[in-house]
């Protein structure tokens with residue numbers, strides 16, 4: 001975590017729509033200066049949670065603090081939050097400068113800055129988001145990336161303590177998106193903001209956030225730094241959600257792992273992590289599995305196909321003792337000696353993760369296992 005003190009604290013926050021619980025008893029603390037990403041499948045409750053923090057969601061339970069203030073009963077306009085939501089479009093009939101000035105011009109007279117001050121602040125903000133020369137244009141005359149920058153300038157105009165972003169780059173093409181998110185992270189650092197970003201893009205979350213909260217069915221399944229989530233995913237769900245996943249059912253017997261027809265120490269280099277005896281699910285990324293020549297050991301798999309993709313060779317591998325459709329993909333740097341199709345091999349799972357396989361009640365039920 002970065003920064004000092006509390007940015008946002010949620011206590012036992014829940015929200016139910018009719019019979020649908022969208023958010024269930026969430027506790028969450030975001031430090032001041034921290035950049036948090038909220039990820040999760042569609043319907044997991046990300047937007048609802050963000051709307052609760054923003055004060056835009058009526059009828060929730062629990063409490064919300066922003067900084068030192070309990071804002072549970074405070075309306076959105078008094079929460080001192082900036083938000084840029086994908087569907088929170090710019091006002092089409094106002095030019096860029098008027099859009100950015102909007103939040104200031106609608107303030108009650110007592111707290112509204114003078115015209116000159118608003119003009120100066122808008123100019124400085126447009127410089128900050130690098131669209132200083134577009135002040136007189138209308139939204140329809142801007143590119144998608146420029147519109148996003150103007151939306152952010154508008155969100156920042158009231159000097160919020162907290163910036164909430166809901167899929168702000170959803171409509172942008174991948175290259176612009178990559179550029180603008182790096183820029184946003186720089187802006188967050190420079191202005192000392194606390195930011196919460198909802199995104200569907202796991203890569204974006206891993207790249208930009210200090211911590212990531214993975215939501216599932218209205219609850220936080222895991223929260224941690226990108227490295228913690230990569231190195232120690234709490235569940236198969238988190239592993240799958242964060243990237244391409246190779247998954248093989250197996251079992252632990254007497255502390256040793258067996259996958260299909262192959263045992264640890266012969267065809268398999270076992271994971272560094274351990275699990276109690278019983279059915280397990282082994283999970284890895286295609287580039288974290290090692291492919292080794294069988295060299296006289298009982299082979300764990302056979303190479304079924306190989307193709308070149310950029311700097312990697314993509315092997316299609318058929319693990320011994322599994323149905324043919326259980327083939328797995330392994331990515332190996334293309335400068336390594338290649339292994340021909342049909343060759344028996346060992347599999348190095350030392351960087352893999354292992355989870356008790358709750359769907360399989362006993363070792364003999366483990367799918368794909370040949371017990372011979």
Ligand SMILES: Nc1ncnc2c1ncn2[C@@H]1O[C@H](COP(=O)(O)OP(=O)(O)OP(=O)(O)O)[C@@H](O)[C@H]1O
Pocket residue numbers: 017018020021022040041042043044045046047048049
């Ligand atoms: N206004 C509403 N009325 C009824 N149900 C709602 C309402 N808003 C959200 N929901 C339901 O609450 C659940 C959570 O929705 P939410 O929009 O928070 O999910 P999300 O994670 O942001 O999804 P997405 O990634 O698709 O935007 C879903 O089941 C959704 O159908």
